[in-house]
Amino acid sequence: MRGSYRSIYTACALLGALSSSACLVVSLQPLYDDASVVFEEALVGRWEDADDQISATVERGDWKSYKISYTDRSSTRPLNGNLTSVENVLFLDLTELRGSDPGPYLVPVHGIFRVTLDDDTLTATPLDYGWFTRAVAQKTGGRLNLALDDRRNVVMTSPTDEIRRWLVRPPLPAFGTAMTFVRKAEKGP
Secondary structure (H helix, E strand, C coil): CHHHHHHHHHHHHHHHCCCCCCCCHHHCHHHHHHEECCCCCCCCCEEEEECCCEEEEEEECCCECCCEECCCCCCCCEEEEEEEEEEEEEEEEEEEECCCCCCCCCCCCCEEEEEEECCCCEEEEEEHHHHHHHHHHCCCCCCCCCCEEECCCCECCCCCHHHHHHHHHHHHHCCCCCCEEEECCCCCC
16 A cells, blocks of 8 residues: 555656646746756666656756656656756756747746755655645745745745755655666667
């Protein structure tokens, strides 16, 4: 049962940028700015979390961005990623793939994940929905401006610099369950 629950939570969390269900923590503002974007070539590749039956293919995108194809048990989603460093900790900011225009009444949002790269292991840790919903209810978000949307997603409305300052010393429970991906070998010609 634990693996099944973790799979559902993992899929929901990683698709934070998609605003598809009520279990997300998203930001209206990006976590990065032009000066803080970094590019790690080691992130490029094919990654798999066999326990949760999910995978991600990460390619080099425009400038210092990544094109990510995220696949779970039922679908594949194209995402855009930007990596940034806050006090030597890497964070991945995920959004819908750039270039698609969903219309004037849909606002693009950003999913934030703390990431670590260790050789052929990638760990991605989402913001914890439970912690953030309690912070909204108890008004304990500190310097973060938080709200719930009509789907009960937690929406950070703080500016980029405030989110980055908060991430210097976030409360430990503000991050959820880490997902661990292993690099898959490239297929030969």
